[in-house]
Amino acid sequence: MTYLDAQGGQEIENGVYETKTFSTGSLNFGLGFFTGSSYEVKVDADNNPRRVGNTIFFDVHALVPLDKLNFYVTDCTVTEDDTGNSYKIVADSCPDKYTRTKLESEFLTKTQIRFSYTGWFY
Secondary structure (H helix, E strand, O other), X not given: OOOOOOOOOOOOXXXXXXXXXXXXXXXXXXXXXXXXXXXXXXXXXXXXXXXXXXXXXXXXXXXXXXXXXXXXOOOEEEEOOOOOOEEEEEEOXXXXXXXXXXXXXXXXXXXXXXXXXXXXXX
16 A cells, blocks of 8 residues: 555554664773873873873773774763862863863764863862
8 A cells, every 4th residue: 555545534554563672781991091192102090190280191991892882971080089089070071171171082982082181189
């Protein structure tokens, strides 16, 4: 039947199609720090002190990237272990202007998102 065949009072049967539209699994991400904006040389975050006023470069990366899955960062909080003080440098996917946080890569990615911010202390 085509739309030309439809007349008032006629019933057209709808087909119902079901498919599996959900799945469960585990996604794991890593955090890396770098010496500069080239993001080529990684640094040991525990043994490399950051200076107030210097730019800190870091990335969030998928440990096992999936071909059909992109991700983005909605929130990122810097916390000082000794005091427990914390500050959001990314909130609702927006970089913080006070710490000069910048998105240094594409917003959506399959592998790695890069950021920078200005170091400070509490």
